[in-house]
Amino acid sequence: MVALPSETGIPPKVHYLNADYGIRSWLLTTDHKRIGILYLISITFFFAIGGLMAVLIRMELATPEGDLFQSDTYNRLFTMHGIMMIFFFLIPSIPAVLGNFLIPIMVGARDLAFPRLNLFSWYLFNIAGLFTIWALVHGGVDTGWTFYTPYSTRYSNTHVIATALGIFIAGFSSILTGLNFVVTIHRMRAPGLGWFRLPLFVWSLYATSLIFILGTPVLAITLLLLAAERVFGIGIFDPSLGGDPLLFQHLFWFYSHPAVYIMVLPAMGVVSEIVPAFARKKIFGYRFIAYASVALAVLGFLVWAHHMFVAGMSIYAATVFSALSMLVAVPSAVKVFNWTATLYQGSISWDTPMLYALGFIGLFTMGGLTGVMLATLGIDVHVHDTYFIIAHFHYIMVGGAIMGYLGGLHYWWPKITGKLYPRFWSRISAMVIFIGFNVTFFPQFILGYLGMPRRYHAYPPEFQVLNVMSSAGATILGVGYLIPLIYFIWSMRYGRHASSNPWGVVGLEWETTSPPPTENFETPPVVTRGPYEYSRSEEVADGR
Amino acid sequence: MKTHPHTGPVVPVGVYVAVFAALLILTAMTTAAAFHDLGPMNNVVALGIAALKATLVVLFFMHVRYGTRLIPLVVAAGLFWLVILIALSLTDYLTRGWLGVPGR
Numbered sequence: 001m002v003a004l005p006s007e008t009g010i011p012p013k014v015h016y017l018n019a020d021y022g023i024r025s026w027l028l029t030t031d032h033k034r035i036g037i038l039y040l041i042s043i044t045f046f047f048a049i050g051g052l053m054a055v056l057i058r059m060e061l062a063t064p065e066g067d068l069f070q071s072d073t074y075n076r077l078f079t080m081h082g083i084m085m086i087f088f089f090l091i092p093s094i095p096a097v098l099g100n101f102l103i104p105i106m107v108g109a110r111d112l113a114f115p116r117l118n119l120f121s122w123y124l125f126n127i128a129g130l131f132t133i134w135a136l137v138h139g140g141v142d143t144g145w146t147f148y149t150p151y152s153t154r155y156s157n158t159h160v161i162a163t164a165l166g167i168f169i170a171g172f173s174s175i176l177t178g179l180n181f182v183v184t185i186h187r188m189r190a191p192g193l194g195w196f197r198l199p200l201f202v203w204s205l206y207a208t209s210l211i212f213i214l215g216t217p218v219l220a221i222t223l224l225l226l227a228a229e230r231v232f233g234i235g236i237f238d239p240s241l242g243g244d245p246l247l248f249q250h251l252f253w254f255y256s257h258p259a260v261y262i263m264v265l266p267a268m269g270v271v272s273e274i275v276p277a278f279a280r281k282k283i284f285g286y287r288f289i290a291y292a293s294v295a296l297a298v299l300g301f302l303v304w305a306h307h308m309f310v311a312g313m314s315i316y317a318a319t320v321f322s323a324l325s326m327l328v329a330v331p332s333a334v335k336v337f338n339w340t341a342t343l344y345q346g347s348i349s350w351d352t353p354m355l356y357a358l359g360f361i362g363l364f365t366m367g368g369l370t371g372v373m374l375a376t377l378g379i380d381v382h383v384h385d386t387y388f389i390i391a392h393f394h395y396i397m398v399g400g401a402i403m404g405y406l407g408g409l410h411y412w413w414p415k416i417t418g419k420l421y422p423r424f425w426s427r428i429s430a431m432v433i434f435i436g437f438n439v440t441f442f443p444q445f446i447l448g449y450l451g452m453p454r455r456y457h458a459y460p461p462e463f464q465v466l467n468v469m470s471s472a473g474a475t476i477l478g479v480g481y482l483i484p485l486i487y488f489i490w491s492m493r494y495g496r497h498a499s500s501n502p503w504g505v506v507g508l509e510w511e512t513t514s515p516p517p518t519e520n521f522e523t524p525p526v527v528t529r530g531p532y533e534y535s536r537s538e539e540v541a542d543g544r
Numbered sequence: 545m546k547t548h549p550h551t552g553p554v555v556p557v558g559v560y561v562a563v564f565a566a567l568l569i570l571t572a573m574t575t576a577a578a579f580h581d582l583g584p585m586n587n588v589v590a591l592g593i594a595a596l597k598a599t600l601v602v603l604f605f606m607h608v609r610y611g612t613r614l615i616p617l618v619v620a621a622g623l624f625w626l627v628i629l630i631a632l633s634l635t636d637y638l639t640r641g642w643l644g645v646p647g648r
């Protein structure tokens with residue numbers, strides 16, 4: 001591993017990682033940086049469980065016959081894969097790990113506004129996760145992560161209530177995290193740090209927090225109503241009790257569509273940091289990107305019924321929701337075009353975070369454009385509940401959100417741990433993940449378009465070639481995820497010490513030591529300029 | 545009204561007592577209304593009283609009346625989002641029958 005002289009440095013004697021020792025100093029910490037690391041450990045564990053389910057699903061689908069699992073088992077597998085990955089990995093991923101670590105530092109504060117509430121939300125999150133795993137171990141759930149009624153309230157004999165309760169509790173952890181971020185960004189900015197000097201990562205997490213606060217309560221209430229119908233037989237969704245099953249879908253998707261933006265907005269924030277950093281250029285259209293984050297948060301709430309076009313809803317309402325869904329493409333495209341314009345004439349370096357960011361831009365664009373196709377009523381009727389949908393949302397969530405998460409982790413890892421990871425292996429892993437992802441999910445677009453439905457453990461033999469491709473891709477993808485796990489852990493012990501600014505970029509977080517002291521800055525910072533100020537003189541001095 | 549630097553304004557106990565009494569009276573009114581069949585007005589009366597009670601709790605017990613201007617803005621945003629949920633859902637419920645049900 002070759003490191004440039006500017007990348008390595010001498011670590012500070014005392015920093016947040018060695019200021020205190022012992023398990024108690026971690027489990028009772030109120031330091032946002034340590035809580036970020038606690039979240040990192042938790043979500044990595046939940047990701048492993050969700051990933052294991054994915055492995056089993058792809059193994060079953062390698063052959064057309066349902067030979068490995070019974071259909072009942074298969075139902076439980078894809079349900080738990082979705083629940084684990086969405087509620088216990090993707091939603092907390094960037095906000096609770098990178099956001100927790102970086103927001104106070106990026107606004108020049110000592111900690112979040114409510115440090116104890118922050119620790120409390122981590123405990124809530126783990127209780128929720130363990131509750132859900134308990135349900136999984138005791139037989140699981142077979143409703144799909146969407147819990148559609150009346151199947152979930154009347155017919156399913158699985159642990160619907162326990163799982164719903166787990167998600168209910170996890171929701172409170174989301175709400176508290178969102179609240180903490182909003183108050184911190186409003187009240188704790190350093191002197192001179194106006195709204196339009198905030199890094200775009202902070203803007204995107206501000207928009208995400210608004211969704212946490214405004215959307216999550218609706219999911220919580222919906223799950224309570226589901227429990228009330230299942231346990232007490234109160235007719236809300238079940239038509240035989242006088243309810244309306246589409247009401248459940250309205251309420252569920254009112255949260256769960258915006259949840260997509262909870263996953264992808266933070267990743268966009270990460271990309272908005274990485275692209276100017278590795279193009280050595282001021283970001284193009286700062287205000288447009290900032291406003292586009294808020295616009296996505298708001299518009300995300302107006303489109304939910306595009307999940308219900310074939311469910312029997314009014315065709316007139318469907319037309320309205322179809323048109324509104326297409327509006328979402330506007331702020332999304334604003335961002336993609338602005339990142340591209342930032343790259344134009346930049347001096348680009350192909351470091352690992354940049355590889356992930358570029359991967360994000362391409363894959364998110366694919367996911368977004370197929371989303372516009374799906375918003376079209378006619379196409380949606382054709383491909384509804386097929387693998388086309390599966391491919392579409394995995395391009396957004398895996399190709400988008402996870403690429404952003406890994407990009408951010410690679411970008412800030414030297415700051416978080418004070419250690420450098422191997423450049424060669426990290427670049428290899430970024431490419432293995434990109435290739436593995438596309439080999440896994442691109443064939444699913446074709447499968448879906450040809451009519452292979454989702455959520456079945458067997459399929460007609462003519463679909464086998466594409467399914468084997470997909471399963472093979474998943475193996476590559478799995479290897480791609482294992483490589484960073486290995487070298488990140490390796491780096492904590494054997495990595496070289498990172499300097500305070502190993503990438504040579506601008507931003508408050510790079511002005512403190514790596515790792516930062518417990519109070520984040522030796523002296524409270526005063527901000528005198530905007531983010532992404534890469535002046536020409538610096539470029540010349542840098543030799544770029 | 546005095547203001548503490550860290551805890552916000554001190555609200556006289558009398559205000560809390562008055563609000564509590566109002567909530568009790570409104571609860572009694574809800575119960576009383578339940579014994580009279582007001583026809584289509586049943587829901588209107590029950591939901592109207594409930595909304596009034598919620599408003600009292602939010603304004604006084606939750607201190608929204610005494611906060612900075614940002615606090616009422618946050619509350620209004622929450623209510624506005626509820627309006628979005630109901631209004632856009634109604635686009636479905638109000639027009640679902642226009643074409644009739646296929647096959648029936």
Ligand SMILES: [Cu+2]
Pocket residue numbers: 256257260303304306307
């Ligand atoms: Cu959606």
